[in-house]
Every structure is written in C-alpha cells, then in structure tokens.
Amino acid sequence: MHSYVINSVNALILIVAGLTVYFIHPQQPPVALVAPGLGLMLLACTYHLRKHNQFVTHTVTALTLLAAIVVIFRLNAGGERWDTRYLLLLLMGLSCIVAVAVFIGNFLRERRTRNNTIYKDDL
Numbered sequence: 001m002h003s004y005v006i007n008s009v010n011a012l013i014l015i016v017a018g019l020t021v022y023f024i025h026p027q028q029p030p031v032a033l034v035a036p037g038l039g040l041m042l043l044a045c046t047y048h049l050r051k052h053n054q055f056v057t058h059t060v061t062a063l064t065l066l067a068a069i070v071v072i073f074r075l076n077a078g079g080e081r082w083d084t085r086y087l088l089l090l091l092m093g094l095s096c097i098v099a100v101a102v103f104i105g106n107f108l109r110e111r112r113t114r115n116n117t118i119y120k121d122d123l
Contacts, residue, residue: 003106004049007042007060010099014039014067017088024085035092038067061103068096 018035025032042063048056072093075086 001102002050003057003060003103004046006099006102007049007064008046010064010095011039011043011046013095014042014092017092021085021088035067035071038063038070042067057103057107061100061107064096064099064103068093068100071096 015036018032018039022028022032022036042060045056045060049060071089075089075093
C-alpha cells in the first residue's frame with residue numbers, strides 16, 4: 001500500500017479519535033488536542049508524499065513515530081478502569097505504529113528495486 005494512503009488514514013484516525021477524546025473528557029484539557037494537531041500536520045503532508053518527496057517522507061515518518069510515543073505515554077498504566085478514552089488512545093497509538101511500519105517497509109522495498117517501478121502508476 002502506498003505511503004500517502006496510509007498517512008491519510010492515520011491522520012484521519014488521529015483527528016477523529018483525538019477530538020473525540022477531547023470532547024468526552026470532563027475537563028477538556030488542551031493537551032488532548034496534541035493528537036488532532038499532529039493529525040492535521042500529517043494530513044497537510046499527504047500531497048508531498050504522493051509526489052515522493054524524500055524529505056517529507058522522512059519527516060512524516062518521524063512525526064508519526066513521535067505521535068505514537070506521545071499517545072502511548074498518555075495511556076493509563078496505573079491499573080485504573082479502561083474506558084472509551086483509553087481505548088481511543090490505544091487505537092491512535094496502534095495506528096501510528098502500523099503507519100511507521102508501512103513507511104519503513106515501503107522505503108526498504110523502494111531501495112531494493114533501485115528504480116521507480118513501484119511508483120510508476122503515481123507519476
């Protein structure tokens with residue numbers, strides 16, 4: 001699967017699930033808007049991923065890994081009851097980890113072929 005498709009899906013998951021977490025939390029803390037903000041930044045990079053800009057590809061991979069780390073550290077490790085908020089955080093974290101794995105897999109596959117045959121249909 002192409003990186004720009006995975007990036008779009010991951011960004012939409014971050015935006016929708018992040019806003020849901022923000023609105024279901026009773027205090028609505030501003031830190032809950034970090035994931036939707038990262039999702040918007042990732043979504044803005046989709047066009048450049050489609051054009052195979054290597055700098056943007058590496059930047060998106062790093063931002064997605066950062067988003068996974070931030071979201072996973074917000075998970076409840078204290079043993080409290082798992083509610084909808086924590087399940088959405090887990091969904092966002094897993095989505096980011098899968099996206100990073102796909103980005104790295106596409107990069108390795110592209111390096112092994114050493115030509116643009118993987119992306120001929122996009123160019």
